[in-house]
Amino acid sequence: MSFHAYLHDRLHVGQIALEDLANRYGTPLYVYSRPAIEQQWRNFHDAFGARNHLICYAVKANSNLSLLACLARLGSGFDIVSGGELERVLTAGGDPKKIVFSGVGKTEAEITSALKAGIRCLNCESLPELRRIDTVASGLGVKAPIALRINPDVDAETHPYIATGLQQNKFGIAWEDAVDAYEQALKLPNIEITGIACHIGSQITTLSPYIDSIKLLNTLIPKLAQEGIKLRDIDLGGGLGIRYSNEEPPAPTELARIVRNNLTDDSACVIIEPGRSIVGNAGWLITKVQYLKHTKLKNFAIVDAAMNDLLRPALYSSWHDILPLTQHADVTERLYDVVGPVCESGDFLGRERRLALRDNDYLAIASAGAYGFSMSSNYNSRPRAAEILIDGDQARLIRKREVLSELLSGEMPIEIDS
Ligand SMILES: Cc1ncc(COP(=O)(O)O)c(C=O)c1O
Numbered sequence: 001m002s003f004h005a006y007l008h009d010r011l012h013v014g015q016i017a018l019e020d021l022a023n024r025y026g027t028p029l030y031v032y033s034r035p036a037i038e039q040q041w042r043n044f045h046d047a048f049g050a051r052n053h054l055i056c057y058a059v060k061a062n063s064n065l066s067l068l069a070c071l072a073r074l075g076s077g078f079d080i081v082s083g084g085e086l087e088r089v090l091t092a093g094g095d096p097k098k099i100v101f102s103g104v105g106k107t108e109a110e111i112t113s114a115l116k117a118g119i120r121c122l123n124c125e126s127l128p129e130l131r132r133i134d135t136v137a138s139g140l141g142v143k144a145p146i147a148l149r150i151n152p153d154v155d156a157e158t159h160p161y162i163a164t165g166l167q168q169n170k171f172g173i174a175w176e177d178a179v180d181a182y183e184q185a186l187k188l189p190n191i192e193i194t195g196i197a198c199h200i201g202s203q204i205t206t207l208s209p210y211i212d213s214i215k216l217l218n219t220l221i222p223k224l225a226q227e228g229i230k231l232r233d234i235d236l237g238g239g240l241g242i243r244y245s246n247e248e249p250p251a252p253t254e255l256a257r258i259v260r261n262n263l264t265d266d267s268a269c270v271i272i273e274p275g276r277s278i279v280g281n282a283g284w285l286i287t288k289v290q291y292l293k294h295t296k297l298k299n300f301a302i303v304d305a306a307m308n309d310l311l312r313p314a315l316y317s318s319w320h321d322i323l324p325l326t327q328h329a330d331v332t333e334r335l336y337d338v339v340g341p342v343c344e345s346g347d348f349l350g351r352e353r354r355l356a357l358r359d360n361d362y363l364a365i366a367s368a369g370a371y372g373f374s375m376s377s378n379y380n381s382r383p384r385a386a387e388i389l390i391d392g393d394q395a396r397l398i399r400k401r402e403v404l405s406e407l408l409s410g411e412m413p414i415e416i417d418s
Contacts, residue, residue, distance in 0.1 A: 002281060002366070003033050003035075003036040003281060003282060004018075004284065004323070004364070004366070006327060009326055009327040009328075009329075010325065010326055010327075011323055011324070011325045011326075011364055013031060013033050013284065013390050014033060014035065014390050014391075014392065014393075015392065015393045016390050016393070016395050017325075018031060018284065018286055018325050018362070018364055019325040019326055019362055021286065021388055021395055022286050022288065022325065022362045025386050025388060025397065025401075026386070026401065027286050027287050027288040027304055027305065027362065027385075028285060028286065028287050028304055028305035028306075028309045028385040029285070029286040029287075029385055029386055029387075029388060030283060030284070030285055030286075030368065030369075030372060030373050030385050030386070030387040030388065030399075031283065031284045031285075031286060031364075031387075031388045031389075031390060031395075032062075032064075032067065032279070032282055032283045032284075032369055032387065032388070032389050032390065032398075033282045033283075033389075033390050034070055034389055034390065034391040035391070035392075036281065036282035037067060037070060037071070037278060037279055037282045037369075038070060038071075038074060040274075040277060040278040040279070040281075040282065041055060041057065041071055041074055041076060041278050042074070043251070043252045043253075044252040044272060044274055044277075044278070045074075045075075047251075047252040047253040047255065047256035048256050048259075048270065048272070049256070051256070051259070051260065051266075051270060052267065052268065052269045052270065053269060053270045053271070053272065054077045054098060054233075054269055054270075054271050054272075055076055055077060055271075055272055055274065056076070056077035056078050056079040056098065056099070056100050056235075056271055056272070056273045057071050057076050057077070057078055057079065057273075057274065057275065057278055058078075058079045058238045058273045058274060058275030058276075059078055059079065059080050059081070059085040059088065059089060059275070060081055060085065060275060060371075060374060061275030061276050061278070061279050061280070061369075061370040061371055061374065062275075062279045062283065062369055062370055062371075062372070062373060062374050063085060063088050063374050064373065064387055064398055064399060065088060065091060065092045065398070066092075066389055066396075066398040067279065067389070067398075068088060068089055068092035068094060069092040069093055070389075071094075071278075072089075072092050072093045072094045072095070073093070076094075076098070077094075077095070077098030077099065077100070077120070077271070078094050078098065078099050078100075079099075079100050079101075079102055079238065079273035079275070080099060080100070080101050080102070081101070081102050081103035082103065082110065083107070083109060083110040083113050083114075086099065086101070086110070086113055086114060086117060086119070087113075090117060096117045096118045096119050096120070097118065097119070097120050098120055099114075099117070099119040099120055100119070100120055100121050100122075100123055100147070100197070100235060100271060100273070101114050101119055101121070101122045101123060102123040102125075102149065102197070102199065102273075103123075103125070104125045104126065104129075104170055104171060106122070106129060106132075106133075108132065108136055111132065111133055111136045111144075112136055112139075112140065115136065115137055115140055115142055115144055116140065119145075120145065120194075120233075121145045121146060121147050121194050121195055121233060121235075122144060122145065122146050122147075123146075123147050123148075123149045123197040123235065124146045124147065124148055124149065124185075125149045125171060125172055125173065126173060127173070127181060127184060130146065130148075130181070130184065130185055130188065130191065131188070133146060133190075133191065134188040134189070134190045134191050135190075137190035137191070138189070138190040142190070143190055143191065143192040144190060144191055144192065145192050145194040146185065146191055146192070146193060146194065146195075147193075147194060147195030147196050147197040147231075147233060147235055148172075148173055148178060148181055148182060148185065148193075148196060148197065149171065149172040149173065149197040149198065149199065150172050150173055150174075150175050150178050150196060150197065150198050150216070150217070150220065151164075151165060151166075151167065151169065151171055151172030151173060151174050151175060152165050152175050152198055152200065152212065152213040152216045152217075153165070153166060153167045153174070153175060154166070154200050154209050154212045154213045154216070155209060156200045156201030156202075156204050156209045156239065157204070157205070157206060157208075157209060158201045158202060158203045158204055158205075158239075158241075159203065159316050159318075161315065161316060162201055162202035162203060162316070163200070163201040164199060164200060164201045164202075165198070165199070165200030165201055165209070165213065171199070172197075172198070172199075175216055175220065178196075178220050179220065179223050179224065179227070182224055182227060182229055183227060186227065186228075186229065193229055193231070194231070194232045194233055195231050195232055195233030195234060195235055195268075195271075196217060196220065196221065196224070196231055196233075196234055196235065197233075197235035197237065197271075198213050198216075198217060198235065198236060198237055199235075199236075199237025199238060199239060199273060200213055200237060200239060201239050202238070202239045202241075202275075202276060203239070203241040203242070203276060204239040204240060204241050204249070205241040205247050205248065205249045205250075206250070207250050207254060207255065207258050210236065210255065210258055210259075211258055211262055213236070214236070214258070214259065214262045214263050215262065217234065217263070218262070218263065218264045218265075221234075221264070221265055231265070231268050232268060232269060233268060233269045233270075233271050234263065234265060234268045234269070234270055234271070235270075235271035235272075235273065236259065236270060236271065236272055236273075237272075237273050238272065238273035238274045238275050238276070238277075239273075239274075239276075240252065240255060240274055240276070240277040241276070241277070242276055242277050242280040242281050242367060242370075243281070243367075244318065244319050244320060244321070244367050245319050245321065249277075252274075252277070255272070275370055275371075276370040276371065278370075279369035279370045280367050280369050280370035280371075281366070281367050281369065282369045283367075283368045283369020283370070283372060283373075284364045284365065284366055284368055284369075285305055285309060285310050285349075285364070285365040285368040285372060285385070286305075286325070286362055286363070286364055286365075287303040287304055287305035287309075287349070287362070287363050287365065288303060288304050288360060288361070288362050288363075289301050289302070289303055289357055289358075289359060289360060289361045289362070289363065290302050290303060290304055290341070291359070292336075292357060292358075292359060298335075298337055299334050299335060299336045299337070300336065300337050300338075300339055301336040301337070301338045301339070301355065301357055301363075302339055302340075302341065303338055303339070303340060303349065303363060304340075304341065305340055305349065305365065305385070306340025306341055306342040306347050306349075306379075306380070306382065307340055307342050307344065307346065307347040307348075307379070308340075308342060308376055308377045308378065308379040308380060308382050308384075309340070309372075309373075309376050309382075309384070309385050310349060310365060310368055310372050310375075310376070311371075311375045311376070311377075312371055312372070312375070313348055313349055313350065314344070314346040314347060314348070315375075319350070320349065320350060320365045320366055320367050320368060321365075321366040321367065322338055322349065322350045322353050322355070322363055322364070322365055322366070323363065323364045323366060324355060324356070324357065324361055324362070324363055324364075325361070325362040325363065325364055326361065326362070327356070328356050328358065331356040331357065331358055332356065333354050333355060333356045334354070334355070334356075334357075335352050335353070335354055336352075336353050336354075336355050336357065337350070337351045337352065337353075338350045338351075338353055338355075338363065341380070342379060342380045342382075343380065349365055350365070373385065373387060373399075378402075378407055381404075381407060383401060383402035383403060383404060383406070383407060384401075384402045385401065385402075386399060386400055386401035387399035
């Protein structure tokens with residue numbers, strides 16, 4: 001689904017012409033649509049209807065405080081993977097009782113802050129982590145609510161870097177060892193078992209991997225019941241894909257349907273952790289053409305956004321649509337590689353795009369709301385972009401552009417003797 005459209009040759013999101021934002025706030029600039037984000041969240045929430053469920057937005061996809069606050073206001077839960085994300089959700093007004101904490105490497109400090117905040121559950125990914133959680137909980141004099149994250153050895157049919165449910169991946173506890181692991185958890189005095197979790201990957205475009213992992217959970221849950229373990233939560237993870245070019249990912253209603261038709265437990269709370277599918281198509285990265293460079297073999301549009309702003313093309317060879325903010329009928333189209341100024345040949349935003357460009361034109365990189373700003377860095381000592389949230393006829397700055405003095409502020413130059 002796309003949330004942008006041309007009106008009188010100018011690209012708009014809602015009522016706002018993106019070019020006006022670029023002129024006012026400069027580039028590179030991330031722009032998000034609040035109605036689009038909220039609509040996507042509601043699509044998940046409504047799809048599960050009367051079924052006991054909780055939608056926990058995966059904060060890693062985009063952790064801007066204003067976006068988190070919009071989702072918290074809708075009643076969203078949150079899936080976090082670090083103490084930093086916990087701090088963000090609490091600052092944004094998220095309900096601790098709706099926070100699940102995933103990730104293979106939780107530190108003592110992170111477990112401590114999660115338990116002190118009273119989160120819903122820690123999704124535990126190994127036996128050493130389980131023992132650490134028990135020790136930390138004992139020190140605090142509390143019981144730690146946990147789910148074990150099971151690795152179902154299911155192929156999510158996605159890019160290898162974002163497949164997480166295969167045996168060779170670092171995530172979760174192998175499904176063959178799950179019952180044993182729960183038995184160990186039962187013996188730990190400061191552990192309270194509340195659920196089971198199973199996230200298999202990201203940008204998943206077919207339902208069959210979800211069905212396979214639900215079927216596996218159907219075999220495990222009765223075995224746990226025999227051990228006297230009653231689960232409050234069944235967390236099916238996130239991962240539903242979005243349309244970047246011609247993918248046809250299932251809708252949230254289809255995910256809800258396969259849960260309804262396949263999960264035998266119909267009373268536990270089903271947790272879904274969508275990230276990309278909520279914010280991905282609700283965000284654009286706006287950039288300005290610096291130079292048009294024509295060589296014997298190729299035309300390059302050298303722009304002011306780079307792999308430090310949007311890493312996905314360089315990291316996953318991912319494809320994002322690239323659209324001019326203003327369409328020119330009088331300029332000839334050429335095939336361009338749209339590239340950034342970073343000193344890496346992998347620094348491209350799109351290759352072989354047919355565009356009618358002039359110097360100083362603005363471009364929008366579409367589908368950049370997820371894993372865009374949140375993966376951005378200061379590589380090449382480039383300050384990070386500003387972020388804007390569009391809401392009706394309003395566009396508000398929700399993160400100011402980083403300045404060079406902020407980049408240097410944490411460093412402590414030593415005196416260098418000659
Ligand atoms: C545990 C967990 N939950 C949820 C997600 C969100 O995935 P997505 O953004 O594809 O929905 C991820 C990301 O890979 C994850 O690791």
